[in-house]
Amino acid sequence: MCLVQEKFMSMARDRLEQLSLADPELAERVELVEGDVTESGLGLNPDAESRAREAAGIWHLAAAYDLSVAREVGMRVNVEGTRRVLELAARCSDLDRFHYVSTCYISGRYAGVFSEEDLEKGQEFNNFYEETKFLAEVEVRSATRGGLPTTVYRPAIVVGDSRTGETQKYDGPYYIIRWILRQPGTALVPVAGDPDAARVNLVPSDFVIDAMAHLSLLPHASGRTYQLADSDPLTVTRFLEVIGRATGKKVRTVPVPGRSLKWAINRIPGVYRLTGVPSAAVDYFAHPTHYATQHATTDLAGSGVTVPALATYADRLVRYKIPRSFEYVSEPLKDDAGKVRRRALRDARVSD
Numbered sequence: 001m002c003l004v005q006e007k008f009m010s011m012a013r014d015r016l017e018q019l020s021l022a023d024p025e026l027a028e029r030v031e032l033v034e035g036d037v038t039e040s041g042l043g044l045n046p047d048a049e050s051r052a053r054e055a056a057g058i059w060h061l062a063a064a065y066d067l068s069v070a071r072e073v074g075m076r077v078n079v080e081g082t083r084r085v086l087e088l089a090a091r092c093s094d095l096d097r098f099h100y101v102s103t104c105y106i107s108g109r110y111a112g113v114f115s116e117e118d119l120e121k122g123q124e125f126n127n128f129y130e131e132t133k134f135l136a137e138v139e140v141r142s143a144t145r146g147g148l149p150t151t152v153y154r155p156a157i158v159v160g161d162s163r164t165g166e167t168q169k170y171d172g173p174y175y176i177i178r179w180i181l182r183q184p185g186t187a188l189v190p191v192a193g194d195p196d197a198a199r200v201n202l203v204p205s206d207f208v209i210d211a212m213a214h215l216s217l218l219p220h221a222s223g224r225t226y227q228l229a230d231s232d233p234l235t236v237t238r239f240l241e242v243i244g245r246a247t248g249k250k251v252r253t254v255p256v257p258g259r260s261l262k263w264a265i266n267r268i269p270g271v272y273r274l275t276g277v278p279s280a281a282v283d284y285f286a287h288p289t290h291y292a293t294q295h296a297t298t299d300l301a302g303s304g305v306t307v308p309a310l311a312t313y314a315d316r317l318v319r320y321k322i323p324r325s326f327e328y329v330s331e332p333l334k335d336d337a338g339k340v341r342r343r344a345l346r347d348a349r350v351s352d
Contacts, residue, residue: 001031001033001052001055002033003035003036003042003044003062004032004034005034005035005036006034006036009032009034012032016030033048033052035048037084038076038077038080038081038084040084052088052092053092055092055094055095056092056094056095056096056097057095057098057099058085058088058092058095058098058099060082060098060099061101062085063077063081063101063136064077064129064132066129067127067278067281068127068278068280069128069129070128071132074128074129074132074133075135078129078132078136082136086098086143086148090143090148095149096149097151097216098148098149098150099151099216100136100140100150100151101155101212102133102137102140102152103154103155104155104156104228104289105129105133105284106119106133107121107123107289107291108123108124108125108126108130108134109123109124109125109126109283109289112290113291113292114227114291114292115294116224116225116226116227116292116294116295117225119134126280126283127280127283137152149222149223151216151222151224152224152225152226153208153211153212153215153225153228154225154226154227154228154291155203155208156201156203156230157172157200157201157202157203157284158172158202158204158205159173159174159203159317160204160316160317160320161206161316162204162206162316163206163316164320165313165316165317166205167205167317167320172202172284173200173239173243173317174317175275175278176189176240176243176277176285177243177247178276179275179277180244180247180251181247182276185249185250187247187250187252188253189251189252189253190255190256190261190275191236191253191254192256192258192261192282192283193285193286195240195253195285196236196237197235198285198287199233199234199235199287199290200233200236200239200284200285201229201230201287202233202234202239203229203307204308204313207305207307208228211228211296214300214303215300218299224295224299226296226299227292227293227296228296229307231291231292231297233290240253242311243318245311245314246314246318258283258286261279262279262282266279
């Protein structure tokens with residue numbers, strides 16, 4: 001049973017139909033039901049709610065994934081929505097596991113090593129997305145202490161499939177890839193902080209999916225949190241070198257104070273139009289947190305599921321991205337600061 005908002009039901013049916021072409025039995029195993037995580041009882045009709053309470057497993061992935069999300073929206077969808085799903089889980093008499101997809105970035109701007117056991121470390125947040133996902137995970141951990149069997153997955157920055165480059169979202173490093181592709185010969189990239197010290201933690205979508213599929217079946221995973229991150233992420237300098245080779249460009253960095261860069265993107269007409277990089281993305285290229293992956297590394301050992309090096313698949317990300325990058329350039333852009341910020345918000349918005 002898959003919970004789908006009314007406005008997305010047509011899209012969900014189309015995607016299920018496409019997936020069923022490769023696996024005809026899927027259509028018989030998947031039921032799409034209309035509802036909303038922000039509503040009491042998830043907005044399910046009585047019959048669907050009754051059947052939902054028979055669930056042996058629940059996966060909660062719904063979220064407002066938007067680095068520019070308003071706090072009110074984040075609280076309603078990410079926090080209250082999680083509470084509503086936990087309420088349903090508590091009424092499932094045969095529940096074996098509640099799987100919750102969080103994010104590594106509940107760490108906020110915590111400076112240092114952030115372990116899989118860590119949650120509340122007095123961290124400050126870059127945006128309301130981070131804050132509300134943190135508060136949602138607090139709810140999950142509280143339910144875990146209350147006896148609910150839970151497993152939490154915290155992906156780092158997710159990019160396309162390492163085998164095909166396929167992706168449904170173009171944020172994070174894709175802003176940089178697009179900006180580099182738009183420049184001839186030598187590409188200039190403004191960077192905040194020390195690019196030789198700051199690291200960019202990237203994981204391909206196939207790793208995240210395969211890891212969750214494996215870990216979700218382990219009995220001892222109940223009560224555990226897994227950071228699905230690269231244990232040895234690239235520095236910003238090294239990341240740009242790899243992307244430079246993949247794009248065939250020579251990349252040069254231009255040091256700019258982070259606050260100044262974000263201010264310029266938000267306030268100076270033409271800066272966002274020129275770079276295509278929203279201000280909310282700047283923080284993730286001057287990130288002070290290192291993510292420990294002890295649980296994930298230990299429990300994935302022997303499964304064949306590992307984080308591939310970006311250099312082994314960066315060219316696939318770029319090749320998959322190129323046609324859409326040129327479509328982006330042709331779109332009309334507005335210089336008005338308010339419209340630019342709304343455009344940045346729209347570009348960043350995808351579903352978890």
